[in-house]
Amino acid sequence: MSLAAMQVSVSRNEDAVAAVVDILSSKFGDRCSTSGAVRQQHGHTTTWLPNQAPDAVVFAESTEEAAEVVRLCHEYGVPVIPFGTGSSLEGHVNAPGGGISLDLSRMNQILEVHAEDLDCRVQAGVTRKQLNAFLRDTGLFFPIDPGADASLGGMAATRASGTNAVRYGTMKDVVLGLTVITARGEIIKTGGRAKKSSAGYDLTRLFVGSEGTLGVITELTLRLFGQPEAISGGVCPFPDIESACNAVIMTIQCGLPVARIELLDELQVKACNAYSKLSLEETPTLFLEFHGTEAGVKEQAELFEAIAQDCGGGTFQWTAQAEERTQLWTARHDAYWSSFVLRPGAKGVSTDTCVPISRLAECVMETKQDLLDNNLLGTIVGHVGDGNFHVLVLVDENNPDEIAATEAFVERLNWRAIDMGGTCTGEHGVGQGKMKYLKREHGPALDTMRAIKAALDPKNIMNPGKVLPPA
Amino acid sequence: MSLAAMQVSVSRNEDAVAAVVDILSSKFGDRCSTSGAVRQQHGHTTTWLPNQAPDAVVFAESTEEAAEVVRLCHEYGVPVIPFGTGSSLEGHVNAPGGGISLDLSRMNQILEVHAEDLDCRVQAGVTRKQLNAFLRDTGLFFPIDPGADASLGGMAATRASGTNAVRYGTMKDVVLGLTVITARGEIIKTGGRAKKSSAGYDLTRLFVGSEGTLGVITELTLRLFGQPEAISGGVCPFPDIESACNAVIMTIQCGLPVARIELLDELQVKACNAYSKLSLEETPTLFLEFHGTEAGVKEQAELFEAIAQDCGGGTFQWTAQAEERTQLWTARHDAYWSSFVLRPGAKGVSTDTCVPISRLAECVMETKQDLLDNNLLGTIVGHVGDGNFHVLVLVDENNPDEIAATEAFVERLNWRAIDMGGTCTGEHGVGQGKMKYLKREHGPALDTMRAIKAALDPKNIMNPGKVLPPA
Known part of the structure; x- marks a missing residue:
């Protein structure tokens, strides 16, 4: 999948990199790795962006060791890319100008x-x-x-x-x-x-x-x-996205302290049924969880039930049984993986828009129509209490037309969210993939961000080529 | 009261100031005031710090007008001090280097x-x-x-x-x-x-x-x-500070979603009784408020009652009646003013430390002992659910020894809070009064703050002489 336009080039001084890798190797021994596999793995994330491996990976075991790596890289002007588990989605741990991946996974105390x-x-x-x-x-x-x-x-x-x-x-x-x-x-x-x-x-x-x-x-x-004294949870089907979103708005507005309120569209429910052996009605569905006292979670569930009825929802099935709840939420957490049953072998491209909840139904419905109009297959799950939802587009990596259509779809979705007063990323971050949207989202405030970056990292060694698009 | 050491001098260019005041006068007419009274009032706050008046006050009526003032001040290198209602406590609106007080009170849409x-x-x-x-x-x-x-x-x-x-x-x-x-x-x-x-x-x-x-x-x-469907509130007396603080810790730890939990020491209760015509037992007392459903606030009040009993508290008197609650909370909000009945004519010096709640009882008790040891009179009220409490020291402005003793007490209190992992200011801010504590509180992070200030305000015109102590 070619997305080179999103990856900003970062200048590179070969001699400096070689010198830093030499010093780190002698200092850290086999905790400084230059093996191709380790380097590739540290550029790799759950992203759709091409891999850009660092020159070396250092496994730090203390703040002082990590500081030593940064001091050295600062002296030589070599990039440092902090690395945790590599589960970020927007190319955050890629090394467009090479440099040192600073792996902190052993700092796990x-x-x-x-x-x-x-x-x-x-x-x-x-x-x-x-x-x-x-x-x-x-x-x-x-x-x-x-x-x-x-x-x-x-x-x-x-x-x-x-x-x-x-x-x-x-x-x-x-x-x-x-x-x-x-x-x-x-x-x-x-x-x-x-x-x-x-x-x-x-x-x-x-x-x-x-x-x-x-x-x-x-x-x-x-x-x-x-830990809450009591937890209850359940699922509630709705005839359409709009009525589900209306139930969310009313729930939030009346101050019901839901712990979780998640939307799955009918396609996502279908995928979860298949993957997690559920038998939910294949229609837009809210997954809910309530935390509180025994009496409190019962009261919350009853209040939600009344709201769901008002909004045209089906029967709200809820339970305080831990096993049943766990099964449901495991299915919700596996939603990402379950989607691939709809198109085995496809590559997943996840979006992350977030809008004011008054615009949520409109944004989700326009987005679903956009998928349809462009013959794209995508599931939708949303942290809808916050107005945040993800489309997982299932793409054939070998079909350039489909890739192009997906890219254009993602762009339209991000502009749509921003134009509704929302954001291109509710929780995934910018990395490389979202940089191009920040100008429209932040306007002149981007210059204030650039001034802060220049003041705190004048040599541009800290994870360069991420977050801030070139001026 | 002399506290000059806390007020950092800011350099001043008389010609530039005169030029800016001239231009603003012709642009804003009588919305640019150079009258002594208006200037004094805009340096004045509820602070114990000496007044430092600006050279002029501009009453802006739009963002664009305010921006025009700042652009002009930036061009000439003249300080701009934003002004709202002047109720800050640490000299925030003083003008140590003169300049323009930018009054935004007319931007009230x-x-x-x-x-x-x-x-x-x-x-x-x-x-x-x-x-x-x-x-x-x-x-x-x-x-x-x-x-x-x-x-x-x-x-x-x-x-x-x-x-x-x-x-x-x-x-x-x-x-x-x-x-x-x-x-x-x-x-x-x-x-x-x-x-x-x-x-x-x-x-x-x-x-x-x-x-x-x-x-x-x-x-x-x-x-x-x-707005919560139901509100209940009440007061609970305790034999001592420690038992009251223990009740707070248990309340927070068991996740009881209190809306308010405030501590008044016995002296503050005495002042409230006198000022607000209450008849509370003059002992450390918690004021509480619960927000939720009818059933929820009842359950919360009962849970708190059980906790209070466990901690040795007296009878928790609570009510869902709006008038009774309002009377109590009016008394709480008038606590600052009520304290002066204990020493009419005194000047009030308010502290604002905040510590992890596990250290709250210790911090409050050491502080009360410190008052006693130094013959100082001070009331204590605290947002104790957050570990934040205020001492209002009642000082005779004409007694230099008492002023010195108060200053030393305030210093010790701030160091005490910082050394307990807390902060010198939970909610009042730094202004001029707290600058000297930031080095110990933030250490080398202060240099990062200075770098940001230098990057975003290279001419040091934005409220100079505040927040960041000289390096």
Whole structure:
């Protein structure tokens, strides 16, 4: 699939790269790899963008080691690309100008858990599932759940979220503080453990979502939440997208504190039925989950039921049984993979638009029509409580016309969302793939972002060729 | 009261100032004032810091007009100090190098309310009470409530919060987007109306809390919330600070979604009794409020009651009656003013530390002992669900020893909070008064803040002499 136009070239000094790789090899031994397979794997992501491998991969085991790598790269003007689990979707870990992939996956220690304060401190390579497994017996949990079992550093870097965001927020809301290596290789700490602060510029939220272009996140202080006393969940079919979206709007507007409210279109339901052995009606469907007390989740489910009826929905089937809920949500989390049963062997291209929820039905319906008009096959799942939805277009990689049609479809979808007051990316980040949309989305504010990048990374070594399109 | 050491001098070019004032006078007519009273009033705040008046005050009526003022000041290198209602506490609107106070109070239009999306767009001069009065019939409300009826632009600039923050967050959580005038006088828009986005650097949260030192906020897109179906509230006495704090920790930890949980120490309760004609037991007391459904708020109140009992609290008296609640919360909001009944004629010096809640009891108790040891009179109120509390020290302005003792006390309190992993300011901001604490609180991260300031405001015209201490 050729998408070269999205990949900005980054200038490259061969001598400097060779010198840095030499020094790192002697310093890190076999924790500095130049093998083709390792390099390819570190350029690889779940992306549709062509692989651009780094020159070497260093597996750091401490903040100090990572800082040493950055200091060296800064001295020689060589790119540094932070790497967590490689599950990003927009070419975030590609190395368009080569350089050093700084792999933090071995920095996977959970350093502190403060149950009384509902917070913890972890190294950047800890994954969300690892953290939740560790927390299981504490009565606490960490709610942010992108599809992949991503590293928490990577999730902060891309401002990730997922199905729980409607209640618990995104990474911007749950990161209290960070340890960051600046482009010069200095170690700074941002934020702190107080639940709020007005003490100076919010560097924490500047680094959250900066995708490694301003510094390397090596540690995070994260908010935790008490495991709810009771959880209930269920599914509710709707005759069409519009009535499902109306139910979402009413649910949010009346302040029902849903923990999850997810839309699957009829095609996605069909795929989930096939892949996860369900027997849901193949129609637009909302998956819901409620967290609270026993009485509270019952009350929430009943309120939602009334709303769904008002909006023309079918029977809301809900359960407080853990096994049934788990089966449903496993199916929801497997939605990405299930889609491929609709077209085995296809390549998946995932979009990530987010719009004000008043425009959601319109945006989803226009998008479905656009797929139809262009003979494209795509499933839709959405974190609709936030107005965020993904189309997974299933593309034949060997069909240039289909690739071109997909690219044009994705472009139209992104412009559509931006023109509705929304964004081209709700949670995946910009990477290489979304750069071209930022001018229209941010206008002159892009120059302010460029000024910050130039001030904090004057040599442009931090994940160059990402986020900010050339001026 | 002499606190000159906290006020950093800002260099001043008399000719440039005179030229700018001339041009603004001819452009804005009587909306550009150089009268002594108006200038003094615009340096004045509810602060204990000496007044430093600007050279002129311009009353802007549009973003374009405000941008014109900034462009002119940028050209001549003259300071611009944004002004909302002047209710900030740390000398934020002082003009240590003179310059132009840019008064936005006439920019008080509510531009859009999107009930379906739970958001609105307002000009920066709209106050929080004005917005809520406007929203009254929509079923929506805006939750952030600092004591003063501040402007929303000013609240964003200082990252304000208040009693509802434990449930609804602070200004960083409710600002979706901003219109900002950069130091060069360009108008940019940050964020948008989507509930979440991963599209580039989070400029919104960089400007929130930047206290006018990076740009001027002229419009805000804000999240709104549905008015709760039911509200209940009440008061619960405790034998001591520690047991009250323990009840707070348990309440937060078990995920009870309190809307407000406020601590008043025995002295503050005494002041409230006298000022607001209450008859509360004069002992450490928690004020609580619950938002939810009828059944939900009843359940929350009962759960809290059980927690309070476990922690040794007295009878939790709660009510769903609006009048009784209003009387209580009016008393709470009048706490600042009520304190002066304990020492009529005194000057109030308010602190604003915030610590992890596990350290709250320790921090409050050490602080009370410190007051005692130094013969100082101070009341304590706290947004304790967030670990944030204020001491209002009542000082005789004509007693130099007492002033010195107060300054030393405030310093010790701020170091104490920082050393406990907290912050010197939870919601008031840095202004002039807190600059000297930032080095210890942020360490080398302060240099990253300075780099951002230098990049976005290279001529140092935006509210100079605030937030960042000299390197």
